[in-house]
Amino acid sequence: MTKLSEEDTKKIISYLEEKWRGRPCPMCQSGAWSIQDSCFQLMAYHSGSFVIGGPVIPLIPIICNNCSNTVLINAILSGVIKPGEELSKIENKPESPMDKMSKDA
Numbered sequence: 556m557t558k559l560s561e562e563d564t565k566k567i568i569s570y571l572e573e574k575w576r577g578r579p580c581p582m583c584q585s586g587a588w589s590i591q592d593s594c595f596q597l598m599a600y601h602s603g604s605f606v607i608g609g610p611v612i613p614l615i616p617i618i619c620n621n622c623s624n625t626v627l628i629n630a631i632l633s634g635v636i637k638p639g640e641e642l643s644k645i646e647n648k649p650e651s652p653m654d655k656m657s658k659d660a
């Protein structure tokens with residue numbers, strides 16, 4: 556799991572301010588979002604096997620504080636992570652994302 560630096564978090568905040576312009580959650584119309592401090596990845600599906608080294612899409616989850624609707628922002632297209640930069644930033648954190656989320660709540 557790649558932990559976002561403070562600078563990365565600022566990048567995603569300014570990106571969302573520019574693109575979303577303060578829009579509320581489309582599901583519940585609440586306005587409060589939480590940005591996860593880690594980058595996750597979506598892996599290509601291969602029926603019946605787990606493929607290491609296949610194509611992945613790095614994603615940053617943005618979660619509605621009211622209804623938990625989760626929006627996934629592409630970390631490369633949003634400019635937070637440069638292509639090929641992911642490996643140099645990997646930190647192994649034993650903490651699970653669910654632990655982090657419950658602490659934030």
Ligand SMILES: [Zn+2]
Pocket residue numbers: 580581582583584585619620621622623624
């Ligand atoms: Zn919501």
